[in-house]
Amino acid sequence: MTEAGKMDPKELIARRCAAEVKPHTLVNLGIGIPTLVSDHLDEGMGVFFQAENGVVGMGRRPPEGMSDRHLTDAGGSFVSAVPGASTIDSAFSFGLIRGGHLDLTVLGGLQVDQRGYLANWMIPGVYVPGMGGAMDLVTGAKRVIVAMIHSAKDGTPKIVPECSLPLTAERRVDLIVTEKAVIRPEDDGLHLIETAPGVTVAEVRAATAANLIVTGEVPEMDLSRSC
């Protein structure tokens, strides 16, 4: 656990999220921490990564000097394609997303609230990047995992009773993974289901503005299921 305790917070989150990815599924990873998730998956798992700009079967960075502007991810970074990949137009790509064909999306978050609602596309008056594909992803994916640092840079809690920032969708996300905890939103509220190595329940509570439901002993994150 010493090793996990020293792990970079973003790596820890990515690694824990990777354990949620099932073999032979279609997965969309958002920009930032979510992008790191694929580094912790065995390439033989048969997972196809979709990017909104129109690729199913996105691969890692191309070999040095082999990148081409015609093949990028949704952030505009150069990628490769795995054997069996396909490319599609934007309407088809969002048809996959909204139509319920996407098994999982992992997205970053600015706030998640007690209902499990996510806000991740604007801070009014401060920063307005736009929703891009986030609203469609949260609305349409079979499973939505929010991967984010537990608190804002200034220490303000991001897991709150009710989002003060504009919502991304009126849909309860399935799981919240931070460097401190794994939290599952349910009908009765947010359940604290795992703590990160070396983090106590009290520490998670102190960093969380929303009420956390704790049932019995909270196990430590199992990081052995991803590489």
Add this chain to the structure above:
Amino acid sequence: MYQALTVDEAVELIPDGASVMLSGFMGVGTPDRVVAALAASGRRDLTVIVNDAARPDRGVGPLVKARCLRKFIGSHIGLNPDVQEQMAAGTLEVELVPQGTLVERIRAAGVGLGGVLTPTGLGTRVAEGKQVIEVEGKPFLLEPPLRADFALIAARSCDYVGNLTYMLTATNFNPIMALAAKTVIAEPEEIVPVGMIPPDAVKTPGALVDHVIRRVA
């Protein structure tokens, strides 16, 4: 058959105040030569419909920098400080549309539908002022079609009758936008004789294309 145009001849067709669909995703699949010429032309008050604002030097970026736009309709503007600055100054109106809704609104216009019923945006700011329609017990937002005077398309190959192919993720909005504008201008990377593009590879039939940009000036 087409009389292929130079980029400047193509830009001459586009007046001040026109609405323009511009394909591309973070500048990938954007007709960069037409964009550069349009930015240099000093056009004003254009409405541009584009997935994202890319970066200042990519995609729609040069048009923003040259202050050609009055209105931007798209899904993401976070990586272009020029858009943020002009929006804050009140000189550029920005309408943010969820990406999947944007492409379906364009498609709806292009295929003759009266709009799109989508669950995306329900319960968010996007739903403000919009009609909610229930179908089979589920609520959907009614989103209107989105059409434009011009569509500026980036193709990989174009033959002499205007059939277009696209490449990998440079496809994105291209085949959809080519359906939804009064005048469609295609900027191909190569022009080939008729017959060189297999019918199954054609993603935009030449019947939709009004003008082709020359390979050489």
